[in-house]
Amino acid sequence: xxxxxxxxxxxxxxxxxxxxxxxxxxxxxxxxxxxxxxxxxxxxxxxxxxxxxxxxxxxxxxxxxxxxxxxxxxxxxxxxxxxxxxxxxxxxxxxxxxxxxxxxxxxxxxxxxxxxxxxxxxxxxxxxxxxxxxxxxxxxxxxxxxxxxxxxxxxxxxxxxxxxxxxxxxxxxxxxxxxxxxxxxxxxxxxxxxxxxxxxxxxxxxxxxxxxxxxxxxxxxxxxxxxxxxxxxxxxxxxxxxxxxxxxxxxxxxxxxxxxxxxxxxxxxxxxxxxxxxxxxxxxxxx
Amino acid sequence: xxxxxxxxxxxxxxxxxxxxxxxxxxxxxxxxxxxxxxxxxxxxxxxxxxxxxxxxxxxxxxxxxxxxxxxxxxxxxxxxxxxxxxxxxxxxxxxxxxxxxxxxxxxxxxxxxxxxxxxxxxxx
Numbered sequence: 001x002x003x004x005x006x007x008x009x010x011x012x013x014x015x016x017x018x019x020x021x022x023x024x025x026x027x028x029x030x031x032x033x034x035x036x037x038x039x040x041x042x043x044x045x046x047x048x049x050x051x052x053x054x055x056x057x058x059x060x061x062x063x064x065x066x067x068x069x070x071x072x073x074x075x076x077x078x079x080x081x082x083x084x085x086x087x088x089x090x091x092x093x094x095x096x097x098x099x100x101x102x103x104x105x106x107x108x109x110x111x112x113x114x115x116x117x118x119x120x121x122x123x124x125x126x127x128x129x130x131x132x133x134x135x136x137x138x139x140x141x142x143x144x145x146x147x148x149x150x151x152x153x154x155x156x157x158x159x160x161x162x163x164x165x166x167x168x169x170x171x172x173x174x175x176x177x178x179x180x181x182x183x184x185x186x187x188x189x190x191x192x193x194x195x196x197x198x199x200x201x202x203x204x205x206x207x208x209x210x211x212x213x214x215x216x217x218x219x220x221x222x223x224x225x226x227x228x229x230x231x232x233x234x235x236x237x238x239x240x241x242x243x244x245x246x247x248x249x250x251x252x253x254x255x256x257x258x259x260x261x262x263x264x265x266x267x268x269x270x271x272x273x274x275x276x277x278x279x280x281x282x283x284x285x286x287x
Numbered sequence: 288x289x290x291x292x293x294x295x296x297x298x299x300x301x302x303x304x305x306x307x308x309x310x311x312x313x314x315x316x317x318x319x320x321x322x323x324x325x326x327x328x329x330x331x332x333x334x335x336x337x338x339x340x341x342x343x344x345x346x347x348x349x350x351x352x353x354x355x356x357x358x359x360x361x362x363x364x365x366x367x368x369x370x371x372x373x374x375x376x377x378x379x380x381x382x383x384x385x386x387x388x389x390x391x392x393x394x395x396x397x398x399x400x401x402x403x404x405x406x407x408x409x410x411x
Contacts, residue, residue, distance in 0.1 A: 052316055052317065055316050055317060055319065055320060056316050059316070059319050059320070059323075073327070074339060077324075077327055077339060077342055077343050077346060078339075078342055080324075080346045081342060081345050081346055081349070084346055084349040084350060084353075085349055087353070088349055088352060088353050088356070091353060091356060091357070092356075139338065140338055140339065140342075211319065211320040211323070212320040212323065212324060212346065212350070214320070215317055215319075215320035215321060215350055215353075216349060216350050216353045217353065218317045219317055219321075219350060219351075219353045219354040219357060220353040220354065220356050220357035220360075221357060222317055222354075222357065223354050223355075223356075223357030223358040223360075224357035224358070224360045226357075236316050
């Protein structure tokens with residue numbers, strides 16, 4: 001595997017992680033289509049390598065959220081039982097599901113991501129309704145508070161409908177293993193709607209969980225030999241650098257322009273993945 | 288050896304070193320979340336929060352089960368055992384099958400056809 005390809009992998013991973021990090025996502029959602037479409041890498045290898053990238057991105061970006069006391073660690077470890085089980089189920093399906101189905105599923109997830117980005121989620125400080133504590137959340141002491149900078153004080157919140165949240169997390173873990181993505185695009189809305197968490201807590205907790213979810217499948221892929229280290233190595237390096245870069249760029253970029261850019265990119269990737277699913281290779285021979 | 292060749296050799300050495308450590312990094316990266324769960328398990332146990340410690344242990348078990356499943360799968364697979372050479376690098380045969388590289392791709396073409404003009408002229 002010559003050095004130019006390794007350099008290209010590093011650059012792709014750095015760019016994808018930086019772009020994903022700007023919107024609180026791991027770079028896997030960009031890395032897999034780029035490797036599969038432009039790098040002509042088998043999608044299973046791309047997915048397995050992407051799980052390494054997802055872990056690297058998540059680990060490097062989790063620290064600021066933890067320091068900011070936005071992450072609900074107790075809830076994260078509880079939900080991780082479901083996500084890791086889902087990921088393990090995805091491992092069993094990996095290689096069984098036809099490649100065209102994977103492309104189709106990926107296109108669907110990309111379109112869902114684009115829709116999520118287009119719908120603005122505004123969380124008014126102090127607007128969370130505090131319901132009665134549920135049995136499971138009381139037993140595990142999952143309710144917590146988070147600091148709201150706008151108000152200058154901590155806001156209390158309660159975790160609701162934990163069983164529903166666990167089922168959704170199982171699905172997110174399954175998708176994560178099948179497609180090599182972090183599934184933040186599924187976890188965050190699940191925490192929003194099912195668990196009724198404030199959006200900042202949802203984002204931080206989801207980011208915290210991504211690494212463990214991906215590790216459940218990455219470990220299996222690694223032992224099985226599906227992770228090609230000459231592909232995953234440059235990708236892991238690029239992801240670490242890209243995640244840090246993305247956070248710094250985010251500070252300077254305008255939210256509206258970044259969102260618009262990503263919606264366009266996601267839709268284009270979704271279209272390309274759909275074409276691949278139907279066996280149409282528009283870009284064949286271009287590179 | 289002229290300057291251009293020296294510079295190229297230095298870049299190749301640098302990239303090779305990067306790849307070497309990158310390969311180690313890839314395997315270490317996978318273990319990092321496992322370490323995180325172990326830390327949580329120990330902390331919750333010491334805090335006598337046995338419910339959360341049990342949950343952390345369950346998560347750890349599931350992850351390790353994944354490793355075991357992957358290992359079991361690799362032992363049962365029917366693949367030839369001899370490695371192959373890909374552009375000077377030894378690659379296991381299952382990775383050769385997994386990496387389907389198109390010969391007309393600029394990014395994956397052999398070294399002597401990396402020159403884009405030459406690659407396009409050969410195609411035409």
